[in-house]
Amino acid sequence: MPELPEVEVCRRGLAPELVGALIEGVDIRAPKLRHEIPPALRELLPGCRVLAVRRRGKYLLVDCRRDGADGVEGCLIIHLGMTGNLRLVPPGTPPARHDHVDLLLGDCLLRYSDPRRFGVVLWQPGPPAVAESHPLLASQGVEPLSDTFTVDWLFAAISKRGGPIKPVLMDSHLVVGIGNIYASESLFRAGISPLRAANRISRARYSVLVPAIRETLSDAIAAGGSSIRDYVHSDGGSGWFQIQAGVYDRAGQPCLRCGGVVRQVRQAGRSTFYCPGCQH
DNA sequence: CACGACTCCTGCTGGC
DNA sequence: TGCCAGCAGGAGTCGT
Numbered sequence: 524m525p526e527l528p529e530v531e532v533c534r535r536g537l538a539p540e541l542v543g544a545l546i547e548g549v550d551i552r553a554p555k556l557r558h559e560i561p562p563a564l565r566e567l568l569p570g571c572r573v574l575a576v577r578r579r580g581k582y583l584l585v586d587c588r589r590d591g592a593d594g595v596e597g598c599l600i601i602h603l604g605m606t607g608n609l610r611l612v613p614p615g616t617p618p619a620r621h622d623h624v625d626l627l628l629g630d631c632l633l634r635y636s637d638p639r640r641f642g643v644v645l646w647q648p649g650p651p652a653v654a655e656s657h658p659l660l661a662s663q664g665v666e667p668l669s670d671t672f673t674v675d676w677l678f679a680a681i682s683k684r685g686g687p688i689k690p691v692l693m694d695s696h697l698v699v700g701i702g703n704i705y706a707s708e709s710l711f712r713a714g715i716s717p718l719r720a721a722n723r724i725s726r727a728r729y730s731v732l733v734p735a736i737r738e739t740l741s742d743a744i745a746a747g748g749s750s751i752r753d754y755v756h757s758d759g760g761s762g763w764f765q766i767q768a769g770v771y772d773r774a775g776q777p778c779l780r781c782g783g784v785v786r787q788v789r790q791a792g793r794s795t796f797y798c799p800g801c802q803h
Numbered sequence: 804c805a806c807g808a809c810t811c812c813t814g815c816t817g818g819c
Numbered sequence: 820t821g822c823c824a825g826c827a828g829g830a831g832t833c834g835t
Contacts, residue, residue, distance in 0.1 A: 810831085818823095
């Protein structure tokens with residue numbers, strides 16, 4: 524389940540292989556994921572070179588340009604949804620059931636696979652700066668690993684939020700990249716109950732939460748970073764790397780910090796895990 | 804505006 | 820052993 528760290532690791536793994544590469548062909552085998560995959564990609568992408576591989580929230584942005592009279596310029600917007608992944612495989616590797624899109628890069632194939640098809644593959648024409656004006660990206664919130672994500676900012680932004688803190692942290696229009704797993708883990712690290720109303724948490728406690736979020740995400744990136752090469756080049760295996768979860772998916776098991784029992788509740792339709800002993 | 808419910812989809816798990 | 824209900828979840832959209 525890709526959250527910000529997984530997408531960032533994916534980006535770091537792909538960038539060295541993709542930047543400068545010439546796109547020779549495109550194979551689209553699924554008509555739609557969450558949205559229709561633009562059929563025009565078949566004409567637009569061949570002949571383009573990859574200029575950069577960026578990340579905005581959980582979206583990957585692949586800037587492309589084809590020089591010449593018909594100069595094509597645009598950005599491939601990719602979201603991995605719940606179960607998506609991007610891998611580099613040898614050309615000619617037969618596609619499996621959920622391998623929906625291939626980009627032929629000459630000496631390798633960039634393959635997008637997504638069993639549940641919650642992902643996104645879209646195209647935003649124009650120079651790289653324009654990509655972020657795409658409706659899906661324009662409404663994205665603050666990057667939690669950027670300098671903008673400060674205690675003051677979060678404390679102010681959250682002042683109107685009377686609901687429980689955990690779903691608020693997962694609101695990508697506020698802060699991007701914090702999904703269900705890292706929301707639970709960050710709150711555990713900070714010792715804050717996921718049930719507590721966001722605007723009933725003191726500034727002092729946000730000064731603990733902000734670095735807890737940063738560290739949770741950074742640690743996960745570091746954990747994944749050690750296996751980037753294997754990940755990007757692997758053509759098998761299910762998965763995303765794991766962080767050592769303190770509470771996530773540990774309902775009924777002893778809390779690693781206090782020995783209490785980890786509890787599971789539902790918030791906004793999602794499972795939340797926390798330790799009632801450590802988190803208040 | 805804030806917030807929860809619903810929705811998309813498929814694969815895995817657990818209960819009988 | 821097999822079947823099926825239920826769950827998993829990112830995030831847009833809609834209704835309250």
